[in-house]
Amino acid sequence: MEDKDILKLNKLVNQSSEEFGLDMTVEVDSISEPLMLQVGVRGIGVFNFKEKEALLFIHDPALALARKHNVSKSHLLAFYSANNNDLNRCQSLTKKGTRCTRVSNVTVSGISDYVPQKVYLCHQHEERAILSK
Numbered sequence: 001m002e003d004k005d006i007l008k009l010n011k012l013v014n015q016s017s018e019e020f021g022l023d024m025t026v027e028v029d030s031i032s033e034p035l036m037l038q039v040g041v042r043g044i045g046v047f048n049f050k051e052k053e054a055l056l057f058i059h060d061p062a063l064a065l066a067r068k069h070n071v072s073k074s075h076l077l078a079f080y081s082a083n084n085n086d087l088n089r090c091q092s093l094t095k096k097g098t099r100c101t102r103v104s105n106v107t108v109s110g111i112s113d114y115v116p117q118k119v120y121l122c123h124q125h126e127e128r129a130i131l132s133k
Contacts, residue, residue, distance in 0.1 A: 008058045041065060044080065044111070069111050078116040087114070090122035100125060 037049045037057060047068050049057045057064035066076040079087075087108050090100035102122035108114050121129065 005055060005058055071111060075114075075116055076111065079111045079114045082114065082116075087120065089120075090125055091120050092122070092125040 035051050035054045037054045038046065039049065039057065039061075040046045044065065047065065049064060053064060053067075056067075060073075062077055063073045066073045069076060071079075088104055090102045090104050092100045094100055100122055102124065104120035104122055105126055106118075106120055108120070
């Protein structure tokens with residue numbers, strides 16, 4: 001491991017968490033030799049990274065986590081952002097301009113179910129969208 005890698009890792013460990021993109025917080029739980037990191041990500045889970053994966057994580061945590069889920073980095077960040085805004089809640093607005101409080105028609109149980117470009121609506125808003133076309 002090079003000096004720059006050690007400095008980046010030290011920054012992750014000393015701060016106990018690294019925030020990147022859309023309020024995703026990563027905490028390094030443990031480090032061992034040969035290089036292995038155990039990382040907890042709020043809302044996504046706990047992951048182990050060994051050697052090359054650990055170095056990738058040190059340099060680009062979002063990309064390393066996306067690879068663990070077999071999705072793109074942008075897909076992971078979009079899922080995390082939507083999940084923090086209550087993904088299974090209708091994404092439409094009420095007449096007063098606030099977010100609808102109803103449950104969406106489609107339940108997304110994990111990152112593999114999530115489609116970044118899709119708008120998740122409740123039955124009533126979906127019906128109105130169909131009628132207004």
